[in-house]
Amino acid sequence: MRVLVAGATGVIGRPLVGALRARGHEVTALVRDTAGPPDPDAVVVADALDRDALLSAVSAARPEVVVHQMSALRLLRDDPAGAFAQTARLRTQGxxxxxxxxxxxxARRLVAQSIAFAGAPAATPVLDEDAPLYVDAPDPGWAATVRAVADLERQVTATDGGLVLRYGTLYGPGTAYARTGSTAGRVLAGRLPLPGDGTGITSFLHVEDAVGAAVTAVESTTTGILHITDDDPAPAAHWLPHYAHTLGAPPPRRIPAPLSPRLLGWYPTHQLTTAHGASNARARTDLGWKPGRPSWREGLGRE
Ligand SMILES: NC(=O)c1ccc[n+]([C@@H]2O[C@H](COP(=O)([O-])OP(=O)(O)OC[C@H]3O[C@@H](n4cnc5c(N)ncnc54)[C@H](OP(=O)(O)O)[C@@H]3O)[C@@H](O)[C@H]2O)c1
Known part of the structure; x- marks a missing residue:
């Protein structure tokens, strides 16, 4: 199939181009800069926020399937506000x-990346795809992020052949949880303590599984919204000490939960104390996908 990958230089996009080519697909990489394309069959150049340039670049590739893996989260370390604002623009206007x-x-199919950790607080610890999104989160920044996620999901599911893959919290090479990533840096420096009882639940996903799910999605006709997560949603009280140990970092110190928003910020506090996991049951039945790495316990903090 002719496949166009938007975001082809990213943490997921780069290995995805190779994985699709290995399956015999003809892959065009959409990039903003011709420098360093990841060895695709062809390259087209456009900024996704420049509508006219994007229309002509995509038309030139004549794709049967378009894959959206664009974000600006690479800017997170240097400019968190800018990274979220630009990513929201990519999710809406892009x-x-x-x-x-x-x-x-x-194109007859569009596969787009979303996130599996945007659910609103609910009675069950692990959510399915029907659970409401946290569009009214008390933190204005997170509420804006989740509203942009909801907008992306509305647009993609309104498109013929549209499928949204809600990835769990990514770990593995190039991610924030890699040994050289920003979250690892905080844990190694003893700057990611465990607030309260650490009851917030995270559903992780190895980056190789994110790539594998995207390949399966390209080759399927399934539409809708699917959680792409591992089989082992875990409270922070389990994964954070395990991660610190694997990294060779000191065990996370405990802090009273009420201190956490001031010390860590709103989103880390939410992740560690109140967040919910995301079930992959629907991806298994509807997409025929399952994680090659069923649990973060084997790999989180190792690479
Ligand atoms: N589910 C999750 O946990 C999750 C999801 C996403 C990201 N992340 C984290 O965020 C970090 C970055 O990962 P990522 O793969 O999303 O981002 P990334 O590695 O920065 O890749 C984003 C891709 O989008 C492209 N892009 C950005 N703005 C664009 C624009 N205006 N027009 C066209 N293309 C544009 C980038 O191209 P350029 O090379 O031109 O910039 C790049 O190819 C990692 O630490 C990852 O763990 C986590």
Whole structure:
């Protein structure tokens, strides 16, 4: 199949180009800068926020399937506010431009990346895809992020052949949880303590499984929204000490939960104290996908 990957230089996009080619697909990489494309069959150049440039770049590739793996989260370490604002623009305006470009180019399928950790607080610890999103989160920054996620998901599911893959919290090479990543840096420096009882639940996903799910999605006709997560949703009280131990960091110190927002910020506090996991049951039945790495326990902090 002819596949266009938008975000082809990213943590997921780069290995995805190789994985799709290994399956015999003809892959065009959409990039902003011709320097360093990841060895695709072809390259087209456009900024996804430039609608006209994107329309002509995508049309030139004549894709049957378009994959959206764009974010600006690489900027997180240096400019967190800018990273979230730009990622929200990519999720709203960038997605609108890509949907229009895919349609104009005659693509029959659009597969887009979303996140599996945007659910609102609920009675069950592990959520399915029908659970409401946390669009009214008390933190304005997270509420804006989740509203942009909801907008992306609305646009993609309204498109013929549209499938949203809600990835769990990514770990593995190039991610924030890699040994050289920003979260590892905080743990190694003793700057990621465990608030309260550490009851917030995280569903992790190895980056190789994110790539594998995207390949399966490209080759399937399944539409809708699916959680792509491992089989082992875990409270912070379990994964954070394990992660610190694997990294060779000191065990995380305990802090009273009420101190956490001031010390860590709103989102880390939410992740560690109140967040919910995300079940992959629907991806197993509807997509026929299952994680190659069923538990973060084997690999988190090792690479
Ligand atoms: N589920 C999760 O936990 C999750 C999800 C996403 C990201 N992350 C984290 O965020 C970090 C970055 O990962 P990532 O793969 O999302 O980001 P990334 O590695 O920065 O890749 C994003 C891709 O989007 C492209 N892009 C950005 N703005 C664009 C624009 N205006 N037009 C066209 N393309 C554009 C980038 O191209 P350029 O090379 O031109 O910049 C790049 O190819 C990692 O630490 C990862 O763990 C986590």
């Amino acid at each position: 997605t609108a431009n890509l949907v229009a470009a895919a349609h104009a180019a005659g």
